[in-house]
Amino acid sequence: MNYRQLKLLYKKEIMDVIRDKKTILTMVVLPVILYPVLFLVVMQVVAMIATTQQEQTYYIAYENVAEEDRQSLNNWIQGKEDKLDYSLKEVESDHPEADLKDETIDAYITVSKAAGQMIYEIHYLSAVTNSSTASDMLKEEIDALAKKQAEENAKADGLDINRVLYPVTAKLTDRSSNESAMGSILGSIIPFLMITSILMGSMYPAIDATAGEKERGTLETLLTLPIGNMELIMSKFLSVATISVVSVFINVLSMSGIAAYLYATMKSFSAAADDFHLASFLPAILISIVCIIAFALFMSALVMCVCAFAKSFKEANNYVTPVTLVVILTGYIGFIPNIELNFGTSLVPVANICLLMKNLLVFKYDFTLILLVLLSNVIYAFIAVWFLGRIYDSETILFGESAAGIRLFERRKNIKKGSLPTIQESLLILIVALLLMVYAGGLMSLKAPVMGVVVPQFFIGVLPILACIYIKGNGKEIFKLKLPKGKHVAASLCLFVGASSLALIVSSLLGMLFPESGQNVNEEFLTILEGVPFWAAVLLIALAPALCEELLFRGYMFTAFRQKMSVGKSILFVSILFGISHMSLIRFLPTALLGAVLAYAVYRSESLLSSSIIHFLNNAFSVWTLYYGSDIAFLNDEAYTGKIMAVLAVLTLVFLPVGLWLLREKKKETDKNME
Amino acid sequence: MIEARDLTKQFVRSLKKGKKEEFFAVDHVSFQAVQGEILGILGPNGAGKTTLLRMLGSLMEPTEGQVVIRNREEEPVTSKPELKKHIGYLSENTKLYGRFTVRELLSLFGELYGFTKEEMQEQVEKTNALLHMEEFIDNRIEKLSTGQKQRTSIARCLIHNPDIYIFDEPTLGLDIISSKAIIDFMKQEKTQGKTVLYSTHYMEEAEFLCDRILMIDKGKVIASGTPSELKAATGTGNLRDTFFAYMEGGAEDEL
Numbered sequence: 001m002n003y004r005q006l007k008l009l010y011k012k013e014i015m016d017v018i019r020d021k022k023t024i025l026t027m028v029v030l031p032v033i034l035y036p037v038l039f040l041v042v043m044q045v046v047a048m049i050a051t052t053q054q055e056q057t058y059y060i061a062y063e064n065v066a067e068e069d070r071q072s073l074n075n076w077i078q079g080k081e082d083k084l085d086y087s088l089k090e091v092e093s094d095h096p097e098a099d100l101k102d103e104t105i106d107a108y109i110t111v112s113k114a115a116g117q118m119i120y121e122i123h124y125l126s127a128v129t130n131s132s133t134a135s136d137m138l139k140e141e142i143d144a145l146a147k148k149q150a151e152e153n154a155k156a157d158g159l160d161i162n163r164v165l166y167p168v169t170a171k172l173t174d175r176s177s178n179e180s181a182m183g184s185i186l187g188s189i190i191p192f193l194m195i196t197s198i199l200m201g202s203m204y205p206a207i208d209a210t211a212g213e214k215e216r217g218t219l220e221t222l223l224t225l226p227i228g229n230m231e232l233i234m235s236k237f238l239s240v241a242t243i244s245v246v247s248v249f250i251n252v253l254s255m256s257g258i259a260a261y262l263y264a265t266m267k268s269f270s271a272a273a274d275d276f277h278l279a280s281f282l283p284a285i286l287i288s289i290v291c292i293i294a295f296a297l298f299m300s301a302l303v304m305c306v307c308a309f310a311k312s313f314k315e316a317n318n319y320v321t322p323v324t325l326v327v328i329l330t331g332y333i334g335f336i337p338n339i340e341l342n343f344g345t346s347l348v349p350v351a352n353i354c355l356l357m358k359n360l361l362v363f364k365y366d367f368t369l370i371l372l373v374l375l376s377n378v379i380y381a382f383i384a385v386w387f388l389g390r391i392y393d394s395e396t397i398l399f400g401e402s403a404a405g406i407r408l409f410e411r412r413k414n415i416k417k418g419s420l421p422t423i424q425e426s427l428l429i430l431i432v433a434l435l436l437m438v439y440a441g442g443l444m445s446l447k448a449p450v451m452g453v454v455v456p457q458f459f460i461g462v463l464p465i466l467a468c469i470y471i472k473g474n475g476k477e478i479f480k481l482k483l484p485k486g487k488h489v490a491a492s493l494c495l496f497v498g499a500s501s502l503a504l505i506v507s508s509l510l511g512m513l514f515p516e517s518g519q520n521v522n523e524e525f526l527t528i529l530e531g532v533p534f535w536a537a538v539l540l541i542a543l544a545p546a547l548c549e550e551l552l553f554r555g556y557m558f559t560a561f562r563q564k565m566s567v568g569k570s571i572l573f574v575s576i577l578f579g580i581s582h583m584s585l586i587r588f589l590p591t592a593l594l595g596a597v598l599a600y601a602v603y604r605s606e607s608l609l610s611s612s613i614i615h616f617l618n619n620a621f622s623v624w625t626l627y628y629g630s631d632i633a634f635l636n637d638e639a640y641t642g643k644i645m646a647v648l649a650v651l652t653l654v655f656l657p658v659g660l661w662l663l664r665e666k667k668k669e670t671d672k673n674m675e
Numbered sequence: 676m677i678e679a680r681d682l683t684k685q686f687v688r689s690l691k692k693g694k695k696e697e698f699f700a701v702d703h704v705s706f707q708a709v710q711g712e713i714l715g716i717l718g719p720n721g722a723g724k725t726t727l728l729r730m731l732g733s734l735m736e737p738t739e740g741q742v743v744i745r746n747r748e749e750e751p752v753t754s755k756p757e758l759k760k761h762i763g764y765l766s767e768n769t770k771l772y773g774r775f776t777v778r779e780l781l782s783l784f785g786e787l788y789g790f791t792k793e794e795m796q797e798q799v800e801k802t803n804a805l806l807h808m809e810e811f812i813d814n815r816i817e818k819l820s821t822g823q824k825q826r827t828s829i830a831r832c833l834i835h836n837p838d839i840y841i842f843d844e845p846t847l848g849l850d851i852i853s854s855k856a857i858i859d860f861m862k863q864e865k866t867q868g869k870t871v872l873y874s875t876h877y878m879e880e881a882e883f884l885c886d887r888i889l890m891i892d893k894g895k896v897i898a899s900g901t902p903s904e905l906k907a908a909t910g911t912g913n914l915r916d917t918f919f920a921y922m923e924g925g926a927e928d929e930l
Contacts, residue, residue, distance in 0.1 A: 008786055012772075019774035217770030221831070223734045224764040225787045226756035395735050 001234070005227050009235030017205045017243055026204050027247040031197065031254040039258050056086050058134035061093035061108040069111050069118065076145045086137065100125060106134035179280045183361030188334040190361065191354040193255065194248065194288075195331040198296050199303075201247025203320055205240045206303040211316035219398065233389050240300040245293055252289075284360035287370060294377035295353045299327075301384030308391040322428045329435045334358050336442065346372040349380055412470060419471040421478060423564060426557035427577075429463045433552065434581055449528040454540050461548030464556035479555040480608040488605035491662035492613040498656030499597040500618045501648040503590035508645065510586050521586060525626055537623045546616035553578050553595065554602045554611045571599040594618060597656075604663035677731065677839050677870055678707045681740035684726050684894075700726040702894035703740070708839075708870045708887075713861060715885030716874040717918060723894040724874045725766070728843045731872065732764040744839060760788060763832035766843035773817030777808060777827050780816065781834050788835035802830045825853045829860055839870045846877065858884060882914040890921050897921055 017023050062070050070090075077088050093099045096108035100123060107124040120142050124135035154161050174181070213219045222232070306323055310316035330350040333339055334357075341355035352373045359366070392398065437456035444451035468478050475481060484492070529537050553574055561570035579592030598611040625635070634640045684701040701723045708714040718724050729735040731742055733755045744752045744761050752758055772780055778799060785795040803812055806826050811819055816827060832840065842861070846854035861871050861884065875881050881888065882902050890898040890905070898905055898921055902914055909920040 005787055008783060012775075012783055015779075016772060016774050216773065217768050218772050220734065220766065221769040221771065224732060224759065224762070224769060224832075225784065226759035226789070227787060228756070399729070399735070 001230055002228065005231045006235055009227065009231055010239055013209055013235050013239035014242065017208055017239060020204075020208060023204050023208065023243065026200055027243065028250055030200070031247070031251040035251075035254045036258060056130065056133070058086065058088050058106040058130065058137065059091045059104070060088050060134065060138065061091055061096045061099065061105045063093075063096045063108050063110050065109065065111045073109075073120065073142070073145065076148075077141055080141070088134070088137065088141070096123070100131070103128060103131070106131045107138060109138070177280075180362045183281070183284075183363065187358035187361040190255070191334045191357040192331045194251070194292060194357065195295075195350060195354065196328060197251040198244055198248055198292065198299050199324060199327050201251075202240055202244035202296065202300040202303050203324070205243045206300060207307045207310075207313055207316040207320065209236045209240055210304055210307040211310040212313055214310075214398075215312040223398075229389060229393055233385065233392050237301055237304060237385055237388065240304060241297050244296045244300050248292055248296060280363075281361070283365070284363065287365075288357050288360055291353060291356060291370070291374055291377065294374050294381065295350075298349065298377045298381040298384060301381050301388055305384050305388050305391065308388060322424075326428075326431050326435070329432070329439075330354075332439065336439070338442075341366070341369050341373075343369075343372070347376050349377070352376060412472070415471055417472045418474050418477075420563055421467065421471065421473060421556050421560040423560045425467060425471070426464075426552075426560040429467055429552065429556065430577060430581060433460045433463050434583075437583075449530065450532050450540060453528055454544060457540075457544040457548045460552050461544075464552045467556065478559045479551055480559075480602055480606055482607045482609075484605045484607035484610040487662055488601075488607065488610050489613065491605070491659045492601060492610045493617075494655045494659030494662060495597055495601055496614045496617040498652050498654070498659050499594055499614065500621060501651040502656065503594050503618070505645060505648050505652065506590045506593060507587070508641075510589065514586060521584065522626070529623075529626065534623070534627050537627065538620050541623050542616050542619035545619055546612045549578075550598070550602075550608050550612045550615060554599055555608055558599055558602060567603055571596050571603070574599050600660070601663060676707065676709050676745045677872070678743045678745075679705055679727075679731060679740070680743060681705055682727065682730055682737050682742065683739035684723070684730060684735065685738040699723075699894045701730065701737075704891070704894070704896055705740075706889055706896065706899065708872055710838075710868045710870055711865055712886045713865055713871040713873055713884055715881040715888045716872060716891065717876075717878075717881060717888060718874075718891040719922060722892050724891060725843055726894075727891070728764075728766070728841050728872065728874060732762050732841045733758045734764070747838065760835060761838050763835070763837040763840045764843075765828060765832045765840070765845050767845070767847045768843075769828065769832075771816045771824060771827055771831065774815060776815055777812045777819075777830070780827070781830055784831055785834045790835070798834060798836075802834060806830050821849070822853045822856070825849065825856055829857065833864075837869075840864060840872070842871065842873045844875055845873075846875065846880065854880075878913070878915040878918060888914070890918070892922065 074090060091105060093105055093108065096105065099105045100108060103125075106128075107122055110121045110123065112119045112121065120138075122135045122138050122142075125131040150165055151161055154164050176184075213222070303320060303323060306319045307316040310319050327350050330348075331354055333351045334354040339345065339351075339355065341352070341359050345355055346352045346369050356370065356373045359369075433456065436459045440459070441452045441456040444455045464479075465475075467473075468475050525541075529541070532540070557577065558570060558574050561573055565573070575592045575595035578595035578598075579588040582588065582591045594615075598614055601614060602608055602611045629635050635644070682701055682704045683699065685697050686700050688696045688698060704723075704727060706714070716724050716727065726735065730737045733742065741753060742758060744758055746752055746761065752761060775783070781799045781802065782792070782795045785798055786792065790798065799812075803809060806829060808823075808826060808830065811823050816824065819827065840861070842857070845857050849857075858880065861873065865871060873881070873885065885902060887901055888899065888905055889896055898908070900908070902917075905917050905921075906912065906914065909917050911917045911920055
């Protein structure tokens with residue numbers, strides 16, 4: 001590497017970017033002005049809402065309440081009036097129910113009496129904010145009144161108040177330090193803001209240095225110089241990284257300004273802030289900065305890789321949008337309560353930085369994980385830079401026409417009718433579907449575990465259909481909507497027996513190697529399906545994936561890969577992605593194997609239905625074993641394991657070749673003619 | 676002197692269903708251009724002119740063949756960065772960095788060619804005097820007029836004092852005054868003993884400027900010689916007709 005040239009080129013890139021108004025705008029003006037302004041506006045609005053709520057007068061009516069009962073409550077409330085921030089005002093009403101519905105009163109009270117007990121019934125509307133606030137306040141007052149009277153009664157009867165009324169009480173003591181309480185509040189929002197600002201900070205310089213240079217026609221001028229590819233890439237990469245790191249620091253400063261302001265206001269209001277030490281955040285901040293720099297390097301290289309394919313600013317913007325989408329969606333991970341930084345998540349780009357910062361802000365320092373996050377970001381950055389080098393070495397990309405990338409962010413009217421899907425689009429759909437699986441699936445599974453499986457399936461099925469509509473694709477062609485021939489149905493049946501047996505053999509072998517994870521898969525499914533009847537389970541676990549997953553993987557994705565790759569490679573890649581998307585290490589191999597058979601069936605029969613049949617039968621069989629497998633004695637008897645495996649092996653060896661043979665026959669001729 | 680030995684460039688076109696097709700953009704082209712010579716390279720669109728010139732300028736790697744330059748001491752030069760130091764390359768695609776001033780750009784490029792800062796200051800002043808750039812040398816390039824930009828482009832490609840110039844349709848889309856600056860420059864450099872490779876679509880320009888002409892079509896050399904030799908061989912009166920004669924009429928709709 002020629003360092004003199006590198007230095008000159010670096011200087012040139014930095015100068016070129018800094019003299020661009022857009023960069024300055026996104027890098028300096030936005031964080032310095034926008035954040036504080038946004039923050040102040042939000043604070044003002046919150047304060048305004050709080051005051052209006054406090055100063056509010058709530059109107060209360062009584063219905064058929066005796067004068068003395070009414071008076072005792074009124075006196076109680078009025079006796080306390082000075083201490084309250086709000087006022088409860090009694091109004092006369094002849095038709096309280098109607099008035100409540102018209103919102104002329106906020107609540108009304110009826111009274112009933114039982115032995116030694118008086119019940120004030122508060123009638124309110126939960127859908128109306130004022131009414132529900134009024135009811136809360138009334139309830140609070142009545143509870144306080146009840147407590148006071150109970151204490152008086154007990155006293156009058158000469159009883160020990162504490163023994164009779166409060167034999168057991170609960171008291172909450174928050175042992176977390178003020179700092180970590182603050183950290184946990186900031187833990188989800190700060191990493192998210194950080195990641196967004198790094199992305200925004202690196203985006204414009206990256207586009208400018210790659211696609212912008214091509215668009216302005218200066219790339220060829222640069223290539224006439226006696227400089228190496230390495231110097232060229234490194235200078236561009238380092239300058240973009242520098243600018244994104246600088247923009248991070250400006251962001252951090254701007255946010256610290258807000259934090260300092262908050263701290264100052266807190267201090268003037270409460271004593272608690274006295275033992276709140278900003279200094280205790282220092283190690284967290286220092287480690288965060290190091291990790292953020294590593295992350296900024298990775299992000300810059302990644303965005304540059306994507307932009308390098310574009311020929312113009314506009315095109316580059318189109319390419320970057322999906323990256324932004326994925327990065328921001330992943331950045332939300334900090335808001336999900338149960339996802340923690342561990343060995344697995346520390347390797348997931350973007351997510352690892354979020355989770356690490358979240359940990360650091362509550363003073364969890366696990367140095368192995370910190371190192372892993374740092375290392376993985378550096379490695380990702382290296383891979384991205386290496387890839388960038390490959391791109392800049394490719395004359396077709398430097399001088400050639402731009403390829404069709406992702407058209408989902410283009411204007412629809414610019415898209416030609418009958419377009420075919422691209423690999424990039426199908427990958428974007430998969431990533432979005434997987435992210436939705438984590439987010440929506442996680443959320444739904446709180447309501448009902450089975451929903452956590454069904455909702456993601458819905459997305460997997462719907463997203464490719466929407467994409468197909470958007471790119472004006474021919475659905476029949478993309479999704480292979482054709483009835484299979486009788487022979488191909490027979491092939492599907494054979495392949496089901498063969499491929500499912502093979503998958504079972506592989507799973508059991510893997511289960512023997514890793515007994516715990518094998519158990520977990522089954523247990524996981526059993527918890528998900530708890531209380532779900534067999535027929536519903538078949539619909540949800542077998543039919544839905546057989547339709548939805550096929551639409552995405554063997555439909556959109558397989559068609560997309562086939563545009564650019566040979567059959568073998570397409571099947572290989574789609575199957576690997578199919579395996580990965582099941583997000584389980586132990587299920588990867590059997591799923592990918594099954595995926596390969598499914599893809600081959602679609603390729604030969606040219607009908608998505610033939611793979612749907614195999615997929616449905618395979619999953620239905622699994623559901624059946626989950627429900628009724630335990631009833632059949634020999635399946636659970638270890639003595640039979642060997643025999644079962646032998647039977648499965650025979651089934652595989654007989655049915656898989658027969659199925660493949662059925663698919664090959666005759667089709668061979670026409671295929672040859674085509675080639 | 677610059678020499679092309681069997682220069683070949685193969686591109687891969689992607690077809691549907693992952694199939695690919697190879698084709699020759701430049702197909703085994705050999706020629707020489709000597710000192711004090713302007714060699715015109717003519718051909719219809721898509722003939723492979725730009726690809727040929729990019730390979731000669733070391734912007735592209737040839738699939739086959741080699742570019743050899745002989746320096747002033749008549750020693751052959753073949754390594755990529757060294758070749759570039761001997762070449763001044765100008766095409767309609769070599770635009771300038773708009774956010775730099777002319778002076779900044781020239782010194783940056785000169786330093787990247789390996790000159791020191793001090794050497795560059797001197798060289799920039801010389802170039803300034805030569806091309807009369809006093810009034811705009813400290814302005815940002817994006818603010819310059821087309822003519823001023825053109826002069827800056829010329830300054831950019833002579834800043835390292837190359838022996839060989841490669842001009843790929845440098846006058847395309849320029850008005851008469853701006854093209855004249857480039858043409859005058861080529862003539863002047865020729866008298867200095869420099870070699871100029873020049874591709875154009877303007878036949879009249881080529882006819883009175885070029886010492887020799889190379890006609891290429893579909894990546895192959897179909898004719899070469901002085902303008903008068905080519906006219907004589909086809910029995911035509913001017914180079915435009917000669918060109919049509921070589922393209923056998925079929926190229927008319929391509930032009």
